[in-house]
Amino acid sequence: MVTEKLLKEKLMKLKENNYILTEEENAYDLAIEMLKNIGSVDPVLRDDLIYSILSKWMINDVFTTEQLQHLLFICIDENHLHYKLGEINTDSIFTRSFSILITAVILYKENETSFLTSKDIENVKEKIFQYAIQENDIRGYDEEKGWAHSIAHLADCLDELAKNHQLNQTDLQMMLEIICTRIMESKNVFTCEEDERMVTAVCAIIERNLLSEEDIKNWIVRFKDYKKTDDYNKNYNIKINSKHFLRSLYFRLKPVEKEKYSMILKALDELNTY
Known part of the structure; x- marks a missing residue:
């Protein structure tokens, strides 16, 4: 060797x-x-x-x-x-x-x-x-x-996987589940553009056109529920990671998608406590 x-x-x-x-x-x-x-x-x-x-x-x-x-x-x-x-x-x-x-x-x-x-x-x-x-x-x-x-x-890997046409609707829904879980991280706030990279994967999923508008909307609103633990600091980390991700997602969407998924702005308003 x-x-x-x-x-x-x-x-x-x-x-x-x-x-x-x-x-x-x-x-x-x-x-x-x-x-x-x-x-x-x-x-x-x-x-x-x-x-x-x-x-x-x-x-x-x-x-x-x-x-x-x-x-x-x-x-x-x-x-x-x-x-x-x-x-x-x-x-x-x-x-x-x-x-x-x-x-x-x-x-x-x-x-x-x-x-x-x-x-x-x-x-x-x-x-x-x-x-x-x-x-x-x-x-x-x-x-x-x-x-x-x-x-x-x-x-980056989820982005390429989402583009593969052998993946079906169920697979893409599972990917959104994974992304939601990974973004709503409680241990610390991401600082190295992890949110931007995950948004790229989400855009690839949306562009497959296998998931309904309702599927995407229901997924987006889940980011409002940041009080997942009894620990204030952990919940705070989840909230900040969710806000960063939703902002990145909104600005990456095409104009027609911004109209469809305007509830992102509503979710951000609800995450803002000041």
């Missing part, structure tokens, strides 16, 4: 060479090594090199569809997306958070070329939903170790 130091040196040279491999090197083999180190606490290796190189190669069709499929299955396995799922404030978050981000890139390619079977999509969807519900570490940026950003990365 290649050490982190050797891998970092190799990837830095690769980046300097405009991401072009030598004849002796194999992109897929190197991708496997990168995924083994996707949870590195070195932000340069994890984010600037591994994520940047993998995403660039995936988007530029460096891998075959069979290789992409295999890389996807690695990303969502127990050693990546579900690695120590449930832990809080440990380094395992970097493995999970960057695995979901790479998963989003592969789903982007799937939406372009449809190389996955319906069984594959069902499996991926279930793994993502399970992760979305059970992730407890919601840190944004760590001064020493860089981005964790689990909720934002999840949002």
Whole structure:
């Protein structure tokens, strides 16, 4: 197994060479090594090199569809997306958070070329939903170790998943449930634009036109109910996160949608206590 130091040196040279491999090197083999180190606490290796190189190669069709499929299955396995799922404030978050981000890139390619079977999509969807519900570490940026950003990365993945035409009305409703739960976070107030990233996913869901206007309206009004605990500070966090999200959503909607979902403004009025 290649050490982190050797891998970092190799990837830095690769980046300097405009991401072009030598004849002796194999992109897929190197991708496997990168995924083994996707949870590195070195932000340069994890984010600037591994994520940047993998995403660039995936988007530029460096891998075959069979290789992409295999890389996807690695990303969502127990050693990546579900690695120590449930832990809080440990380094395992970097493995999970960057695995979901790479998963989003592969789903982007799937939406372009449809190389996955319906069984594959069902499996991926279930793994993502399970992760979305059970992730407890919601840190944004760590001064020493860089981005964790689990909720934002999840949002990016939900955005791509929502665009996949194998997902049905029930799936999209489940995604809205997940988004509502994740946004109405009581532990702390999001400060790293998690609300904006989640709004992108919501817009993708709305644009599928599978959910009724009534479905969306009923979902929006749920954000008014922020008194979910007996703890004032936790309820306050829920309220602030809900307000930030609804504001972001309103300004991202198209003019005709603003008219349809004007109850967002009413919900915001009810959330304002001053």
